[in-house]
Amino acid sequence: HSIAVLPGDGIGPEITAPTLELLGELGDFTFTEHPFGGASIDVHGTALTDETLDACKRSDAVLLAAVGGPKWDTTDPSKPRPEQGLLGLRKQLGLFANLRPVRPVPALYDASALKREILDGTDLLVVRELTGGIYFGEKTRTATDASDLCHYTVAEVDRIARVAFDAARKRRNLVHSVDKANVLETSRQWRQVVHEVHGADYAEVQLEDQLVDSCAMELIARPTQFDVIVTENLFGDILSDAAAMLSGSLGMLPSASVGNPDGPGLFEPVHGSAPDIAGQGIANPLATFLSAAMLLRHGLGLEAEATAIEAAVDGALGDGLRTRDLGGTATTAEALDAVRRRLA
Amino acid sequence: HSIAVLPGDGIGPEITAPTLELLGELGDFTFTEHPFGGASIDVHGTALTDETLDACKRSDAVLLAAVGGPKWDTTDPSKPRPEQGLLGLRKQLGLFANLRPVRPVPALYDASALKREILDGTDLLVVRELTGGIYFGEKTRTATDASDLCHYTVAEVDRIARVAFDAARKRRNLVHSVDKANVLETSRQWRQVVHEVHGADYAEVQLEDQLVDSCAMELIARPTQFDVIVTENLFGDILSDAAAMLSGSLGMLPSASVGNPDGPGLFEPVHGSAPDIAGQGIANPLATFLSAAMLLRHGLGLEAEATAIEAAVDGALGDGLRTRDLGGTATTAEALDAVRRRLA
Numbered sequence: 001h002s003i004a005v006l007p008g009d010g011i012g013p014e015i016t017a018p019t020l021e022l023l024g025e026l027g028d029f030t031f032t033e034h035p036f037g038g039a040s041i042d043v044h045g046t047a048l049t050d051e052t053l054d055a056c057k058r059s060d061a062v063l064l065a066a067v068g069g070p071k072w073d074t075t076d077p078s079k080p081r082p083e084q085g086l087l088g089l090r091k092q093l094g095l096f097a098n099l100r101p102v103r104p105v106p107a108l109y110d111a112s113a114l115k116r117e118i119l120d121g122t123d124l125l126v127v128r129e130l131t132g133g134i135y136f137g138e139k140t141r142t143a144t145d146a147s148d149l150c151h152y153t154v155a156e157v158d159r160i161a162r163v164a165f166d167a168a169r170k171r172r173n174l175v176h177s178v179d180k181a182n183v184l185e186t187s188r189q190w191r192q193v194v195h196e197v198h199g200a201d202y203a204e205v206q207l208e209d210q211l212v213d214s215c216a217m218e219l220i221a222r223p224t225q226f227d228v229i230v231t232e233n234l235f236g237d238i239l240s241d242a243a244a245m246l247s248g249s250l251g252m253l254p255s256a257s258v259g260n261p262d263g264p265g266l267f268e269p270v271h272g273s274a275p276d277i278a279g280q281g282i283a284n285p286l287a288t289f290l291s292a293a294m295l296l297r298h299g300l301g302l303e304a305e306a307t308a309i310e311a312a313v314d315g316a317l318g319d320g321l322r323t324r325d326l327g328g329t330a331t332t333a334e335a336l337d338a339v340r341r342r343l344a
Numbered sequence: 345h346s347i348a349v350l351p352g353d354g355i356g357p358e359i360t361a362p363t364l365e366l367l368g369e370l371g372d373f374t375f376t377e378h379p380f381g382g383a384s385i386d387v388h389g390t391a392l393t394d395e396t397l398d399a400c401k402r403s404d405a406v407l408l409a410a411v412g413g414p415k416w417d418t419t420d421p422s423k424p425r426p427e428q429g430l431l432g433l434r435k436q437l438g439l440f441a442n443l444r445p446v447r448p449v450p451a452l453y454d455a456s457a458l459k460r461e462i463l464d465g466t467d468l469l470v471v472r473e474l475t476g477g478i479y480f481g482e483k484t485r486t487a488t489d490a491s492d493l494c495h496y497t498v499a500e501v502d503r504i505a506r507v508a509f510d511a512a513r514k515r516r517n518l519v520h521s522v523d524k525a526n527v528l529e530t531s532r533q534w535r536q537v538v539h540e541v542h543g544a545d546y547a548e549v550q551l552e553d554q555l556v557d558s559c560a561m562e563l564i565a566r567p568t569q570f571d572v573i574v575t576e577n578l579f580g581d582i583l584s585d586a587a588a589m590l591s592g593s594l595g596m597l598p599s600a601s602v603g604n605p606d607g608p609g610l611f612e613p614v615h616g617s618a619p620d621i622a623g624q625g626i627a628n629p630l631a632t633f634l635s636a637a638m639l640l641r642h643g644l645g646l647e648a649e650a651t652a653i654e655a656a657v658d659g660a661l662g663d664g665l666r667t668r669d670l671g672g673t674a675t676t677a678e679a680l681d682a683v684r685r686r687l688a
């Protein structure tokens with residue numbers, strides 16, 4: 001199995017290295033590292049080169065850590081930005097479905113802002129549309145104004161709805177479809193298409209509509225009500241970060257971007273490049289370990305190996321492993337050791 | 345003082361009535377009620393008639409309860425919808441600044457999903473741009489696709505930034521400007537304009553940029569870090585509902601929509617029309633009472649009367665008043681009695 005590795009920026013490289021060590025203990029993988037994001041801008045003037053894109057296309061799966069940082073922050077539309085690499089990669093690889101599972105670990109209840117009784121029993125999956133909407137619509141900018149177009153085709157909504165319903169069938173058979181149908185035309189289309197797909201092929205799955213503002217609230221107040229949440233790109237971005245609060249830290253959440261049957265999936269932690277703590281060896285690598293687990297499962301079909309990583313992470317947390325973001329003092333290296341001990 | 349009253353739909357009428365009673369005890373106001381939202385669609389075929397709009401324009405302040413409900417939910421773009429009335433009213437009255445204060449009351453800490461130590465000391469104000477962005481941009485819909493345009497002018501960003509900086513000066517001198525500048529052109533313009541206004545006229549106020557996904561998380565994890573949050577229309581809608589979780593219930597949050605020096609302001613609870621509990625006499629009227637307090641303060645300049653309502657609500661909660669949404673059994677009428685007793 002060949003895995004294209006994109007360490008990216010900030011804490012990216014230092015959480016990638018231990019993840020590759022961990023994967024190395026589980027099988028025989030070929031890793032090839034490629035410049036990406038700000039690191040690629042510095043050398044090649046663009047966040048995603050043709051070489052990196054081709055290497056990803058030829059691989060069996062792509063592992064990405066994180067991109068971005070103040071060094072490349074700019075409000076000048078003519079300058080390259082690290083996120084363009086991420087958005088370009090998602091689009092070019094045809095990865096329209098982003099899967100973000102959230103299942104708070106009892107060992108981390110203390111690290112969460114939420115009360116134990118709110119968290120208990122939470123087990124949800126955010127299915128975020130990843131290659132459409134306002135992220136990819138036409139943008140304009142003049143001296144006096146700016147615009148971004150949010151655009152969705154019926155086909156784009158149809159296919160992401162199917163991903164959500166299929167996922168629900170393997171879980172608890174409940175889908176919340178989140179939109180802003182009382183204001184947006186794209187949301188009214190979204191709602192209509194989701195209901196058509198539901199009626200035609202998934203009538204036995206329970207379907208609920210929820211407005212995005214209401215969902216932001218309900219996620220915090222009553223998270224156990226959710227099984228699968230399906231929503232468009234921007235809403236998914238905001239809601240999955242809000243949902244991260246259920247896990248105690250963004251440092252715990254993996255994601256899988258899939259959808260193209262003929263190409264590799266992309267696996268990355270939900271968190272960013274955390275430039276403020278980069279280079280100190282204290283970043284929490286667990287979300288990247290768990291992303292590697294998703295890579296093994298969804299990308300390479302290695303279910304047993306995926307479960308082994310997940311169980312080892314749970315076990316290490318049970319043993320008391322706590323990085324800074326979780327209220328502890330463990331370093332990145334100590335986190336790797338703790339998980340590796342459990343894996344053995 | 346003349347107050348235009350729009351009870352609207354769902355629980356709207358039953359939370360409006362006690363609010364008018366309360367206001368009646370504080371001064372000599374002329375109330376005129378007008379059909380609005382779904383109630384107006386049923387009678388006049390449109391959510392906002394010219395008569396209602398004119399009456400609002402002629403008033404000194406507008407008090408609105410809530411609009412919407414499943415009866416008028418439709419994904420057919422040719423059908424009238426209750427929210428069009430709300431959006432039309434905001435736009436026609438020139439109310440570009442929506443102020444949403446969030447200050448959890450210790451008496452309600454138990455009703456919140458968040459831990460006491462997270463809530464303690466939280467006191468923030470969301471300043472939401474209310475008449476621009478994707479809410480008002482051009483919309484299209486065909487058989488195969490749909491679109492919504494997010495559009496902002498420099499002037500629109502400039503004036504809302506000033507509202508936020510002015511508010512911060514009277515508070516703790518800190519503004520978080522929230523955008524998605526790593527993806528949206530409107531956000532890059534937003535960030536640039538906010539910094540220009542800051543540099544030119546408010547350099548002594550502390551200014552922080554924050555991405556919307558990150559803000560959704562930080563609001564829950566570390567709410568005490570915030571003083572004033574300023575953001576565009578859609579982000580403000582989502583974030584202020586997320587912030588509502590800090591108050592234990594959406595049933596506690598008032599809002600003021602202002603910005604037009606030559607016309608009335610609009611005062612309304614943040615929550616919706618709650619059709620599921622409408623007509624049962626159990627809706628929490630406190631957010632509407634607190635909206636009336638904001639009306640007295642910002643709309644009519646009656647500071648003492650505003651403070652009296654706010655103190656009475658705090659007092660009643662301290663006495664143990666809990667409606668259903670707060671985990672208790674008090675009815676709407678009992679809530680009015682409890683607050684009125686404190687007011688006396």
Ligand SMILES: CC(C)[C@H](C(=O)O)[C@@H](O)C(=O)O
Nearest residue numbers: 068083086237270526527557
């Ligand atoms: C970095 C940014 C462009 C990206 C996004 O908004 O999609 C990130 O927040 C994410 O959620 O993966």
Ligand SMILES: CC(C)[C@H](C(=O)O)[C@@H](O)C(=O)O
Nearest residue numbers: 182183213412427430581614
């Ligand atoms: C009813 C709806 C159109 C409205 C909005 O999104 O502005 C509401 O959610 C609000 O926040 O006042």
